[in-house]
Amino acid sequence: MKVLIAGTGFAGEGHAEAFRAAGCDVVGIVGRTPKVVQDVAAKMAIPYAGTDWQQALQDCQPDIVSIATPGGAHFEQIRQSIAAGCHVFCDKPMTTSGDTATELYRMAQAKAVRTAYAASFRYTPSVLHARKLVAEGVIGEPVEVECMSHFNLERDIPFGWSHRADDGGGRLNNNFTHTLSIVSSVVGDEILSISGEVRDDLGRAPIVEGVHNFASRRNFIPKDLSDPDLRWGESDVEWSYTVLARIRSQLAKQPVSVLFKHGGLVPRFHDDHIVFYGRDGAIFLKGHYGSGPLFLWDKTAGWQEQTLPAEIAAAVPDVAGDTEQCWHYLAREFVKDIRGEAVEPYPTFREGALYQNLIDVIRRNDHATAVTPLD
Structure with missing residues (x-):
């Protein structure tokens, strides 16, 4: 299966290695800065490097996309990927709000694509x-x-x-x-x-x-x-x-x-x-x-x-680093599931959307009861 990576930092490189270890072909990587994405692609021997996500989806025709950018960029990248029929592996946070995360979860359900949410420790x-x-x-x-x-x-x-x-x-x-x-x-x-x-x-x-x-x-x-x-x-x-x-x-x-x-x-x-x-x-x-x-x-x-x-x-995957080890484990389970092999339940966009809604609730800070002094 072909994988396209979004993100050129620590997570992007880590996701690429994890999917290669799972037996996939990492065909492209996308980042914001041309020189950076070209340097990372050359270092990791990834054939396609670009800065336009929609264009990369069209050029690479991936089976799986791996979202390794900061959370603020996730919504549009994931929306476009689901529309293209790609299975989506996304690092946390899923998006920046419960509403947008829920929207993507429903879109993935309607399109019948597999999703993985990398709250992976x-x-x-x-x-x-x-x-x-x-x-x-x-x-x-x-x-x-x-x-x-x-x-x-x-x-x-x-x-x-x-x-x-x-x-x-x-x-x-x-x-x-x-x-x-x-x-x-x-x-x-x-x-x-x-x-x-x-x-x-x-x-x-x-x-x-x-x-x-x-x-x-x-x-x-x-x-x-x-x-x-x-x-x-x-x-x-x-x-x-x-x-x-x-x-x-x-x-x-x-x-x-x-x-x-x-x-x-x-x-x-x-x-x-x-x-x-x-x-x-x-x-x-x-x-x-x-x-x-x-x-x-x-x-x-x-x-x-x-x-x-x-x-x-x-x-447990034999790789250095706790974060990398957990990415490898989840990517392996995700790929097995897409291939139709039996796997244990793993976190998906169901958990990603739920967690974003819970974070919205917690951030409101509205659960405290004011205390009235007795004297």
């Missing part, structure tokens, strides 16, 4: 292991989940798409999407209720020319932040959030309570982690996306690190 080895243990009843009925992360991001990272709501920025779009996907894959995806509080504690960031690859943006932080000629851009997205959810699980009689807590700009003291609590035990995953070791707690042994089962280890 559900495929780290420890998350796959946790899913297996919970399904086997090792911790009993799940009752509670806790997702904690504190990134301590540099406040002076150059102003860009991650600072702007219209471009798909914000920590809900780019962190919560992954943790919600992880929790849903382990305990269940029927979300009964959600509420949250968000905060923009950044304010502004320096405007710097020449930043292309998201992974190397730290290298462009100005050395002199007091320079009077330095220009600044204003953030309009959240950098911290607290979300509470209730999820129905087929493994439990009562809804599972879930806490999602993320501070993008504050330092951590203990390890970032995800914990699944059950009536008979608990599972601790080290790392903000559960990519570290897994520990199991029971009443007799306490906390004990667990060995990854051989069948899970064998299924």
Whole structure:
């Protein structure tokens, strides 16, 4: 199958490698800047390089498109791809609003094309292991989940798409999407209720020319932040959030309570982690996306690190980097599904649209009840 890539940064190159590993032919890549897209295409031996997405769809006639641009560009790229009958693999966020994401989901349904939504950290080895243990009843009925992360991001990272709501920025779009996907894959995806509080504690960031690859943006932080000629851009997205959810699980009689807590700009003291609590035990995953070791707690042994089962280890793609590993896993499942092979359920535009609608609800910050002093 032929694949056309949208985006020339870290995600674009990562998606291209993932689809090649899945047995596809990456026939083209599209970016905004002619020289950049030509350089990336040459480096990766991709035969077609262009800056016009609609023209590339016509020229390349792909079976699959892979959307690896910032979220603000997704709607039109995906709309055109669905209209052309392409299957669509899209990185998160799906779009910048619940309404536009839902529209694309309905379009894909009507056109009967396959979709994949790359909130893909559900495929780290420890998350796959946790899913297996919970399904086997090792911790009993799940009752509670806790997702904690504190990134301590540099406040002076150059102003860009991650600072702007219209471009798909914000920590809900780019962190919560992954943790919600992880929790849903382990305990269940029927979300009964959600509420949250968000905060923009950044304010502004320096405007710097020449930043292309998201992974190397730290290298462009100005050395002199007091320079009077330095220009600044204003953030309009959240950098911290607290979300509470209730999820129905087929493994439990009562809804599972879930806490999602993320501070993008504050330092951590203990390890970032995800914990699944059950009536008979608990599972601790080290790392903000559960990519570290897994520990199991029971009443007799306490906390004990667990060995990854051989069948899970064998299924994990042999590539460097957690992000890349998860892209490879999802792309492989997506391609198998398109070919008619049996696969486990994977995140699609159904989840992408649902998550964007939930993010809209959380960002409204309208769930709090004002407290009236008694005196």
